[in-house]
Amino acid sequence: MKKLFLIITCCFVTASTFAQNIISETESGDAEGSLVQTPCAIIPEPVSLMKKTGTFTLPENVIIQTTKSAELKQSIAYLSDRITTATGKFVSTLASSTHPTIKLILNAQDDTQLGAEGYKLNVNPTQVVITANKPAGIFYGVQSLLQLFPAEIESKELVKDIKWKASCVDVVDYPKLGWRGLMFDVARHFFTKQEVKQFIDDMVRYKFNLLHLHLADDEGWRIEIKGLPKLTEIGAWSVKKTGTFGDFIPPTPDEPRTYGGFYTQEDIKELVQYAQERFVNILPEIDVPGHSLAIIASYPELSCTPDAVNYKVRSGEKIMDWSRGAPPIALVDNTLCPANEKVYTFLDTVITQVAKLFPFEYIHMGGDEASHNFWEKNDQIKQLMQREGLKTIPQVQAYFEKRVEQIVMAKGKKFMGWDEILEGGVSPTAAVMSWRGMKYGIQAANDKHNVVMSPTDFAYLDYMQADAITEPKVYASLRLNKAYQFNPVPASVNAQYVIGGQANLWTEQVFTFRQVEYMLWPRAFAISESVWSPIEKKNWTNFVDRTEQHFKRLDFAEIKYSPAIYDPIFMVKRSADKQLMVELTPEIDGLDIYYSFDNSTPDRFYPKYTGALQVPKDANMLRVITYRGKQPIGRLISMPVADLQKRTK
Known part of the structure; x- marks a missing residue:
C-alpha cells in the first residue's frame, strides 16, 4: 500500500x-x-x-x-x-x-x-x-x-x-545589410524636430540604422542655409490646405503663407547627435534639378523660365500632368536650369553647409522626375547642348548630375541620386537609390555602382495598405504581404554592390505624425526583416504571429499602426449573366468574414462569407467585418455598391 x-x-x-x-x-x-x-x-x-x-x-x-x-x-x-x-x-x-x-x-x-x-x-x-x-x-x-x-x-x-x-x-x-533605412519626407509637410526624434526612437526598436531626410521639394525647403535667407523666409512656407493633396484649388494671392517651417542649423546638429546616440546615420537629400519649386520661388533667377518670378511654393495644387507617365509634363517649370552657372554657385553654397552639418559619408541629390518640356524649348539649354556636344535632353540632365557630383566630392562626400541619374550616362563613382522597381538597381549594381534598393513594388510606405475605401487615396497599394516579399539582394544582382535597402515614406497625403506612424507600422516590420534577417529565416505565417504580438507592444507604446491585415481584399467582377459579384479574401488565415446588404451593422450572427457574393439588385451598401472566433478583430467596412460597380469598368 x-x-x-x-x-x-x-x-x-x-x-x-x-x-x-x-x-x-x-x-x-x-x-x-x-x-x-x-x-x-x-x-x-x-x-x-x-x-x-x-x-x-x-x-x-x-x-x-x-x-x-x-x-x-x-x-x-x-x-x-x-x-x-x-x-x-x-x-x-x-x-x-x-x-x-x-x-x-x-x-x-x-x-x-x-x-x-x-x-x-x-x-x-x-x-x-x-x-x-x-x-x-x-x-x-x-x-x-x-x-x-x-x-x-x-x-x-x-x-x-x-x-x-x-x-x-x-x-x-547580425544584420544582412549595413544600410537599413527609412526615408522620411519632411518637405511635403513639415514635421517638428521632436517628431523627427520620435521617428528615430520608433525605428531603432526594429534595428533600422539609416534615416533618409527628404529636405527639399516643391512644397518646402526645410534647412537653414547661411547666406541664402530666402530659402527659409519664402521657400519654407505655403498656404495650409485640407483635403486631398494634388487636387487643391490654387491659393489666391491674399491667402496667408504661414504653413510649414524649417530646421535651423542648430536643430540639425541636435538631430544628428540624437540619431548618433541611437546608432543611426542621417542621409540628407536636396532634390534637384526637378522638385525644386521652393528654391525657384525663393530665387527665380535659378530657373530657365522668365515667368518664374511669379512662382510660389506649392500648396498642393496641380503642377504636373502625369497622363503620359514619367517624366511628367510640367505645368510650371519646377526645375533648376542646367545651363545657368548661378545654379552651380548656389548648389556649392548649399552642399558646403550640408556637408558640414551631416557627418554621414553620402549626400543624396535627388535627380528624379525632372520634367524636360521647358528645357526642350529653352535657348540656354540649346546653347549648352551645342557647346558641350549633348545630343539628347537626358544627356543634359547627365551633364548636370556630373557637375553636382563634382561639387559633392569636393566637400569630401559621396554622391547619391535616384535611379533616373543612370539615364544619359553617369559617373562611375555615383551611387544609385533604385526606386522604379528592382531592375535599375540590378543594372546599376552589375555596372559596379553602389546601390540601395528602395523599390515601389515593396517599399513605398505612402501607398495605400488596405482597400481604398478605408485609406487616404493614393495611386497605388502595398499590402503587408507584398512588403514582406522584399528581397533587396536578388539572385541576379552583383551582391557586393548592394550596400543596403530601405523603405520610403512620402508625405503628400500624410498631414500628421499619427498618420506617419499608421503608414509605417506594420509594413516597416516587414522591411526591417527584409534588410536584417537571412532570407531563409523569413516565414509569412510566423511573421504574422509575431506582428500581432507587436501590435500589443505598439498599443502600450502609444504608437499608431494599421490594422489592415484584418481587412478583407475586395475583388469585383461580372458573372456570365452580368450580375455584380464580390469576392472577399482575408490577407491572413484564421479569420471569418460576416456581411450585410441591408444597411445594418453585421456581427458574427450575420451571414458568414463562404464564397463569391452576388450583390442584390436593389442593394446600395455592402458592410463587412472580420472575426477571430467570437471576437471582432477587423474594422467595420462600409462599401457603397456604386463603388463596386465602378471597379468593374
Whole structure:
C-alpha cells in the first residue's frame, strides 16, 4: 500500500512539475501578479534563436554590470529608462557585482561572425548576458531583450501587478545589410524636430540604422542655409490646405503663407547627435534639378523660365500632368536650369553647409522626375547642348548630375541620386537609390555602382495598405504581404554592390505624425526583416504571429499602426449573366468574414462569407467585418455598391 501511495504521489509531483515548466515558458505571474504571455516574438527575426526551459524574472533591484560604461552609455541609459519607466524597479550600473542581473560585454577580440552590429544574447533563469564586438551590437541586443519581456514593457507609465518574465533563450544575431533605412519626407509637410526624434526612437526598436531626410521639394525647403535667407523666409512656407493633396484649388494671392517651417542649423546638429546616440546615420537629400519649386520661388533667377518670378511654393495644387507617365509634363517649370552657372554657385553654397552639418559619408541629390518640356524649348539649354556636344535632353540632365557630383566630392562626400541619374550616362563613382522597381538597381549594381534598393513594388510606405475605401487615396497599394516579399539582394544582382535597402515614406497625403506612424507600422516590420534577417529565416505565417504580438507592444507604446491585415481584399467582377459579384479574401488565415446588404451593422450572427457574393439588385451598401472566433478583430467596412460597380469598368 505504501509503494502504491509513493507511486501515486511521485506521478502527481512529476505531473505538477511538468505543468509548472510548461507555464513558466509561456506565462508569468502568481498570486502577486497577473498572468502575462511572454512568447519569443522578436522582429526582425534573429539569425539564430534557441529557446531553453525556464524563464528569467527581473528582480526588484536590477544591476547592469559592465566594465565599459563609458562606451556603452547609450545602451545602459536606454535599457535603464525602459525598465524603470514601465516596471518601477531600481536600476544601477556597476563595474563588478557578485550577482549582476544583466551583463553587457564588449569582446576583447572581435568575433568575426558578429561584425560591427551583431550580438549574442543569453537569457538564463538568473541572469542575462549580451556580448558584442561594438557598442552598436550591444544596443541591438538590448532591443531584442526588451522584446522578450511582456508587451507592457513598452508602456510610458508604471504598470503594476505584472511579473516581469522573459523566456530563456540563446540568440546569435547580425544584420544582412549595413544600410537599413527609412526615408522620411519632411518637405511635403513639415514635421517638428521632436517628431523627427520620435521617428528615430520608433525605428531603432526594429534595428533600422539609416534615416533618409527628404529636405527639399516643391512644397518646402526645410534647412537653414547661411547666406541664402530666402530659402527659409519664402521657400519654407505655403498656404495650409485640407483635403486631398494634388487636387487643391490654387491659393489666391491674399491667402496667408504661414504653413510649414524649417530646421535651423542648430536643430540639425541636435538631430544628428540624437540619431548618433541611437546608432543611426542621417542621409540628407536636396532634390534637384526637378522638385525644386521652393528654391525657384525663393530665387527665380535659378530657373530657365522668365515667368518664374511669379512662382510660389506649392500648396498642393496641380503642377504636373502625369497622363503620359514619367517624366511628367510640367505645368510650371519646377526645375533648376542646367545651363545657368548661378545654379552651380548656389548648389556649392548649399552642399558646403550640408556637408558640414551631416557627418554621414553620402549626400543624396535627388535627380528624379525632372520634367524636360521647358528645357526642350529653352535657348540656354540649346546653347549648352551645342557647346558641350549633348545630343539628347537626358544627356543634359547627365551633364548636370556630373557637375553636382563634382561639387559633392569636393566637400569630401559621396554622391547619391535616384535611379533616373543612370539615364544619359553617369559617373562611375555615383551611387544609385533604385526606386522604379528592382531592375535599375540590378543594372546599376552589375555596372559596379553602389546601390540601395528602395523599390515601389515593396517599399513605398505612402501607398495605400488596405482597400481604398478605408485609406487616404493614393495611386497605388502595398499590402503587408507584398512588403514582406522584399528581397533587396536578388539572385541576379552583383551582391557586393548592394550596400543596403530601405523603405520610403512620402508625405503628400500624410498631414500628421499619427498618420506617419499608421503608414509605417506594420509594413516597416516587414522591411526591417527584409534588410536584417537571412532570407531563409523569413516565414509569412510566423511573421504574422509575431506582428500581432507587436501590435500589443505598439498599443502600450502609444504608437499608431494599421490594422489592415484584418481587412478583407475586395475583388469585383461580372458573372456570365452580368450580375455584380464580390469576392472577399482575408490577407491572413484564421479569420471569418460576416456581411450585410441591408444597411445594418453585421456581427458574427450575420451571414458568414463562404464564397463569391452576388450583390442584390436593389442593394446600395455592402458592410463587412472580420472575426477571430467570437471576437471582432477587423474594422467595420462600409462599401457603397456604386463603388463596386465602378471597379468593374
